[in-house]
Amino acid sequence: MPDGALPVLDVRGLKTVFRTRSGEIHAVNSVSFMLRPGELLGVVGESGSGKSVTMMSLIGLLPSPPAEVRAGQVMLGGQDLLRISPRELQDVRGAKVGFVFQDPMTSLNPVFTVGSQIMEPLIRHMGLTKAQARDRAAELLALVGIPDAKARLKAYPHQFSGGMRQRVMIAIALACDPDVLIADEPTTALDVTIQAQILELVKDLRQKLGMAIIWITHDLGVIAGIADRVMVMYGGQVVEQGPVAQLFSDPRHPYTRALLKTIPSLTGERSGRLQVIEGQPPIMTAAPTACPFRARCAHAFDLCHVENPARRPLDARPVGEGHDVACHWSPEGA
Amino acid sequence: MFTYTLRRLLLAVPILLVISLVIFLLVDLAPGSPMSEIPLTVPPDVRQKMIEALGADQPVFVRYLLWLKQFFWIEPMTLFDHWFGTSIVEGQQRILSWQSRSPVFTIIGQRIPQTLTVVGTAYLVGILIALPIGIYSAYRQYSFFDQLGTLFAMIGFSVPTFFSGTLFIIIFAVWLGWLPTKYDTMLEVTDWSSFMQQVKQMALPVMTLGLANAATISRYMRSSMLDNMQMDYVRTARAKGMREKTVVLRHVLRNSLIPVVTVIALGIPSIFGGAIITENLFGVNGIGAALIGAIHANDLPMVQTLAFIFAVLIVLFNLIADILYGLLDPRIRYD
Ligand SMILES: Nc1ncnc2c1ncn2[C@@H]1O[C@H](COP(=O)(O)OP(=O)(O)OP(=O)(O)O)[C@@H](O)[C@H]1O
Numbered sequence: 193m194p195d196g197a198l199p200v201l202d203v204r205g206l207k208t209v210f211r212t213r214s215g216e217i218h219a220v221n222s223v224s225f226m227l228r229p230g231e232l233l234g235v236v237g238e239s240g241s242g243k244s245v246t247m248m249s250l251i252g253l254l255p256s257p258p259a260e261v262r263a264g265q266v267m268l269g270g271q272d273l274l275r276i277s278p279r280e281l282q283d284v285r286g287a288k289v290g291f292v293f294q295d296p297m298t299s300l301n302p303v304f305t306v307g308s309q310i311m312e313p314l315i316r317h318m319g320l321t322k323a324q325a326r327d328r329a330a331e332l333l334a335l336v337g338i339p340d341a342k343a344r345l346k347a348y349p350h351q352f353s354g355g356m357r358q359r360v361m362i363a364i365a366l367a368c369d370p371d372v373l374i375a376d377e378p379t380t381a382l383d384v385t386i387q388a389q390i391l392e393l394v395k396d397l398r399q400k401l402g403m404a405i406i407w408i409t410h411d412l413g414v415i416a417g418i419a420d421r422v423m424v425m426y427g428g429q430v431v432e433q434g435p436v437a438q439l440f441s442d443p444r445h446p447y448t449r450a451l452l453k454t455i456p457s458l459t460g461e462r463s464g465r466l467q468v469i470e471g472q473p474p475i476m477t478a479a480p481t482a483c484p485f486r487a488r489c490a491h492a493f494d495l496c497h498v499e500n501p502a503r504r505p506l507d508a509r510p511v512g513e514g515h516d517v518a519c520h521w522s523p524e525g526a
Numbered sequence: 527m528f529t530y531t532l533r534r535l536l537l538a539v540p541i542l543l544v545i546s547l548v549i550f551l552l553v554d555l556a557p558g559s560p561m562s563e564i565p566l567t568v569p570p571d572v573r574q575k576m577i578e579a580l581g582a583d584q585p586v587f588v589r590y591l592l593w594l595k596q597f598f599w600i601e602p603m604t605l606f607d608h609w610f611g612t613s614i615v616e617g618q619q620r621i622l623s624w625q626s627r628s629p630v631f632t633i634i635g636q637r638i639p640q641t642l643t644v645v646g647t648a649y650l651v652g653i654l655i656a657l658p659i660g661i662y663s664a665y666r667q668y669s670f671f672d673q674l675g676t677l678f679a680m681i682g683f684s685v686p687t688f689f690s691g692t693l694f695i696i697i698f699a700v701w702l703g704w705l706p707t708k709y710d711t712m713l714e715v716t717d718w719s720s721f722m723q724q725v726k727q728m729a730l731p732v733m734t735l736g737l738a739n740a741a742t743i744s745r746y747m748r749s750s751m752l753d754n755m756q757m758d759y760v761r762t763a764r765a766k767g768m769r770e771k772t773v774v775l776r777h778v779l780r781n782s783l784i785p786v787v788t789v790i791a792l793g794i795p796s797i798f799g800g801a802i803i804t805e806n807l808f809g810v811n812g813i814g815a816a817l818i819g820a821i822h823a824n825d826l827p828m829v830q831t832l833a834f835i836f837a838v839l840i841v842l843f844n845l846i847a848d849i850l851y852g853l854l855d856p857r858i859r860y861d
């Protein structure tokens with residue numbers, strides 16, 4: 193990871209609100225992060241922490257209404273994606289940013305062939321003819337490890353297994369050679385062996401194609417294996433962020449620490465029962481005025497109940513570039 | 527698909543035989559005599575002779591078997607003879623209307639064109655209006671246009687054709703004087719002006735029936751579009767950067783049409799059944815009017831034959847709907 197390189201994607205102060213009948217839900221609150229070229233950023237956090245909403249906000253994929261991106265800046269290739277027109281945004285989606293969703297069983301259109309669904313973005317963004325797009329689609333299918341690619345173009349999604357469909361989704365996302373690939377829990381719906389295969393595939397493609405990747409997952413084990421940096425989200429906020437080795441060896445946020453303790457360890461002796469984090473994640477019905485984790489935090493003190501902690505650097509580098517945490521509390525000896 | 531179709535067609539034979547028997551027996555239970563229209567001054571022995579000449583005195587199962595033979599052999603072969611100049615069934619008794627004593631199929635042949643032009647056009651117009659309304663209503667759910675579409679559908683659903691038809695006559699024929707009140711069956715289209723005349727006289731019945739058809743189909747289209755708009759694959763299409771037009775009119779529409787096409791296909795037999803009220807209201811001398819006339823006159827062969835043709839069409843279009851479903855949805859395989 194080239195440390196000093198200019199980021200391909202730079203997100204600042206992103207705020208997304210859902211306006212529902214029972215009031216507003218502040219799903220994303222001032223999220224800032226950046227992605228350097230070729231880097232793999234892991235995003236973790238429990239269900240409902242705002243991972244998907246954050247990533248879909250970036251490229252305008254949330255249905256509006258009810259979603260509303262209230263504030264922020266999303267810089268990609270010199271453009272602020274939150275300021276450009278819907279049509280300009282359509283030119284970015286699928287071309288500069290590829291997206292892979294969680295559920296491969298429903299993410300492909302059942303009535304079109306796999307081939308035509310891969311060809312669509314090629315024709316739309318790269319201006320290829322149908323014949324050129326078909327050749328390229330076959331190459332892409334081969335690239336994601338589907339044997340007999342040329343013949344398989346004519347198959348329909350239901351003729352593919354879940355793992356193969358996810359490979360197709362990856363082929364679609366990578367079709368136009370994007371700068372950024374966003375993978376939203378791409379292996380959660382697959383069984384363990386297929387998960388490992390997809391992971392290997394992405395590692396391999398990253399070597400070959402060199403795009404930057406945002407990988408959303410619940411599985412910290414996966415993050416440890418492939419990510420360069422990790423971003424931990426809680427209650428629609430980034431609570432800790434840093435290079436993977438640093439964050440794993442020296443987690444600072446009580447939530448990150450708790451998360452790390454929930455990973456079962458194969459090596460080393462068993463340190464008692466596997467831990468669970470007690471309590472429920474908050475539903476953010478208003479912009480936070482206190483730490484969202486306070487109710488479940490063992491270290492919470494007065495300040496935590498009245499002030500939402502800002503992210504502060506833990507090393508010499510500015511927030512977002514090195515290791516930072518959004519917490520009032522410091523572990524002893526730190 | 528071919529073997530599936532063949533199997534379904536073979537299965538249709540016993541189904542239709544049972545249906546024909548039920549229809550025949552039910553209609554035969556109806557009280558009244560084929561001679562009820564004959565003046566009372568006709569002496570009873572003449573009356574008896576007339577009944578015998580019609581074969582109406584035979585036991586019901588004899589008449590049923592004869593009717594079966596006539597329907598499945600003599601009538602098709604008469605058509606064959608007519609087309610190819612052969613004389614395979616020449617002189618054999620065809621199904622006769624008790625009312626007019628001419629072959630039932632000749633009468634149907636005369637009535638079908640009116641019904642198809644008026645009711646068929648209304649169905650087509652209904653579909654052409656309904657699809658865009660349904661699509662756009664769903665795309666802009668709860669918008670002003672959608673509310674308007676809902677109102678339109680509610681009117682089409684709830685206002686009976688005898689009311690809307692009469693209203694249209696009052697507005698467009700009586701007040702504005704733009705369109706004729708009555709449909710002239712004798713009109714022949716030979717040139718531009720007679721064509722325009724035909725269009726004008728079709729306008730009111732087509733509007734009346736088209737409104738009712740469009741109401742139903744637009745609701746189907748709308749709800750099918752709404753169902754599909756929620757689907758994950760739509761988000762995928764958007765994530766690929768496809769234009770909204772492509773997302774809605776290609777990805778969503780193609781999936782949404784599957785159930786709608788089925789509904790449309792299942793509705794086609796009702797065209798042949800005519801629209802009894804509307805045909806009567808505008809004086810369209812079609813199948814609907816023929817059926818009503820036959821029922822009034824106790825013309826059992828006519829009623830039985832029409833009801834059975836209707837049953838055949840329903841069975842046939844059920845099969846067609848299933849086949850269309852299989853063609854439109856690649857996940858469905860018949861074999
Ligand atoms: N359509 C919606 N309407 C209202 N609220 C929503 C909607 N979609 C998401 N939210 C809210 O946004 C919050 C964040 O959801 P999000 O899907 O980003 O979570 P996530 O971190 O991706 O969780 P998961 O791991 O389960 O995918 C949730 O708490 C949810 O209440």
Ligand SMILES: [Mg+2]
Pocket residue numbers: 243244245376
């Ligand atoms: Mg999610």
